[in-house]
Amino acid sequence: MTDLERLLSEYKQAHRASPDADPAPYLAQLAGAEREALSQLIDAYLARAPRRDFDPAAFPASPAASAAEGLQRSLAGTGGLWPALLPRLRTQARLRRSELVSELAARLGAQSRQEKVARYYHEMEQGLLPAAGVSDAVLDALGRIVGWSSDALRRAGELPAPGGPGAAGSPGAVFTRTATPPRGGGAESRDTAQRGEPAEEEWDEVDRLFRGR
Amino acid sequence: MSDEELVAYMRAAREAGRPEAMKAPLAILVFGYWDSLVARARLRLPPAEAEDVAGEAVASAIASAFDGRSVGELRSWLHTILMRRIADYYEVRKRRVQTTELASEHQGDEDVWRREPAEPFEGDALFASESLALAYRELERDSHRRAIDLYVFGPLSAADAAASLGGGMTEANVHQIASRFQRRFKELLA
Numbered sequence: 001m002t003d004l005e006r007l008l009s010e011y012k013q014a015h016r017a018s019p020d021a022d023p024a025p026y027l028a029q030l031a032g033a034e035r036e037a038l039s040q041l042i043d044a045y046l047a048r049a050p051r052r053d054f055d056p057a058a059f060p061a062s063p064a065a066s067a068a069e070g071l072q073r074s075l076a077g078t079g080g081l082w083p084a085l086l087p088r089l090r091t092q093a094r095l096r097r098s099e100l101v102s103e104l105a106a107r108l109g110a111q112s113r114q115e116k117v118a119r120y121y122h123e124m125e126q127g128l129l130p131a132a133g134v135s136d137a138v139l140d141a142l143g144r145i146v147g148w149s150s151d152a153l154r155r156a157g158e159l160p161a162p163g164g165p166g167a168a169g170s171p172g173a174v175f176t177r178t179a180t181p182p183r184g185g186g187a188e189s190r191d192t193a194q195r196g197e198p199a200e201e202e203w204d205e206v207d208r209l210f211r212g213r
Numbered sequence: 214m215s216d217e218e219l220v221a222y223m224r225a226a227r228e229a230g231r232p233e234a235m236k237a238p239l240a241i242l243v244f245g246y247w248d249s250l251v252a253r254a255r256l257r258l259p260p261a262e263a264e265d266v267a268g269e270a271v272a273s274a275i276a277s278a279f280d281g282r283s284v285g286e287l288r289s290w291l292h293t294i295l296m297r298r299i300a301d302y303y304e305v306r307k308r309r310v311q312t313t314e315l316a317s318e319h320q321g322d323e324d325v326w327r328r329e330p331a332e333p334f335e336g337d338a339l340f341a342s343e344s345l346a347l348a349y350r351e352l353e354r355d356s357h358r359r360a361i362d363l364y365v366f367g368p369l370s371a372a373d374a375a376a377s378l379g380g381g382m383t384e385a386n387v388h389q390i391a392s393r394f395q396r397r398f399k400e401l402l403a
Contacts, residue, residue, distance in 0.1 A: 002392075002395070004395055004399070005391070005392065005395060008365070012368065015252070016368060019248035019249065020248040020251070020252070021252065022252070022255060023252055023255060023256055024255060024260070027256075033399060033402045033403050034399070036341045036402060037341070037395070037398055037399050037402055039256050039341070040341045040342060040344075040345045040398075041345070041365065041366075041395070041398075042252075042256060043253055043256050043342075044345060044365075044366045045365075045366050045367070046249045046252050046253045046256075047249075047253065047292045048362075048366050048367060049249045049368075050288075050368075051216065051241075051242070051245035051246060051288065052244065052245045052246070052247075052248060052249075053245070054240065054241045054244055054245065055244070058244075059240060059244050062244060062247065063247065063251075063264055063268075064240075064243045064244040064247035064248075065240070065244075067243050067247065067268045067271055067272070068236075068239045068240045068242075068243040068244070070268075070272065071239055071243065071271065071272050071275060071276070072232065072235055072236055072239050074272065074276060075223070075227055075232065075235055075239075075275075075276065075279060076227070076232030076233075076235065080276075081272050081273065081276055084268070084272035084276075085269070085272065088265060088268060088269075092265065159276050159279060
């Protein structure tokens with residue numbers, strides 16, 4: 001048996017015993033074309049690996065848990081993939097949420113309304129703020145902070161809302177441009193009530209930036 | 214439940230406005246493929262990037278099952294999207310080099326996200342991938358390809374692969390086919 005065959009066999013054995021087995025130590029034992037060959041063979045093996053059985057004991061501590069949670073919020077919410085994406089971008093940028101919010105508010109010229117910016121940003125991460133209402137100015141400022149373009153952030157928010165087109169909660173139903181603060185019993189008011197925001201609070205530039213694209 | 218049944222269950226739960234009912238099937242799918250996706254990403258990316266790229270792939274692959282597109286077999290789709298995200302990663306870095314030299318052309322590194330790269334990979338990795346595919350195509354018989362599927366690419370031992378193949382195939386035959394296949398692959402790579 002060649003080194004290539006032996007290492008492939010050993011890696012497969014390790015992967016079967018523990019699916020998070022790292023291929024790096026096996027690759028490190030070879031060089032050049034042999035190493036590339038092993039990499040390709042392991043790759044082909046992993047691409048065909050069946051779904052691992054669910055382990056309720058191991059799941060909560062697995063990195064898969066936070067990925068699943070973000071995705072669940074994305075699918076349940078109205079902000080597309082933002083709940084799965086924004087916390088990760090913030091982590092990559094090595095920023096605490098408060099730091100990101102402070103810089104976002106500054107870039108939007110809304111330092112005096114930082115609390116409201118924080119509330120809206122929190123809703124973006126949680127999938128509670130419909131993506132269609134968020135202005136390009138917000139996405140441009142946010143993108144500069146986390147190192148993404150506003151277009152890419154916009155695309156990430158484009159997952160159709162639950163219930164399909166035209167359903168309550170879909171961007172088209174909720175985010176018609178409004179020149180005046182939303183009042184009465186409409187969808188906007190329900191959103192406001194869910195956020196615990198005072199109904200009588202004045203609609204201002206920050207609201208327009210986050211909800212009136 | 215199969216992957217496709219889990220996705221169908223999640224779609225129904227989402228349409229019915231019961232997002233909490235999506236948690237269990239999502240956990241099963243993400244947990245079930247996470248390690249394989251991260252391990253594949255580790256083959257091509259710095260360790261610190263592998264989980265992030267795998268996370269992006271899982272999110273965009275599963276989400277695309279909800280935006281009206283047909284994704285076919287979920288496992289294949291997950292791995293297809295993973296390869297695109299890895300290609301995007303290198304596209305971003307290539308642009309960084311170019312934009313350092315030509316700052317006026319800078320358009321944002323991450324514009325490539327959710328875009329299909331023109332070529333899945335370039336250079337050594339693409340050549341190696343094509344060599345492996347060619348070595349596989351050159352196998353003379355279907356039974357030999359099946360032996361490679363089960364033993365080299367699959368989880369079975371040579372003895373189990375031989376038993377599964379039947380038709381007089383022995384453990385020694387499977388070893389011989391695998392050795393020839395890997396030797397040919399290395400020749401093509403050299």
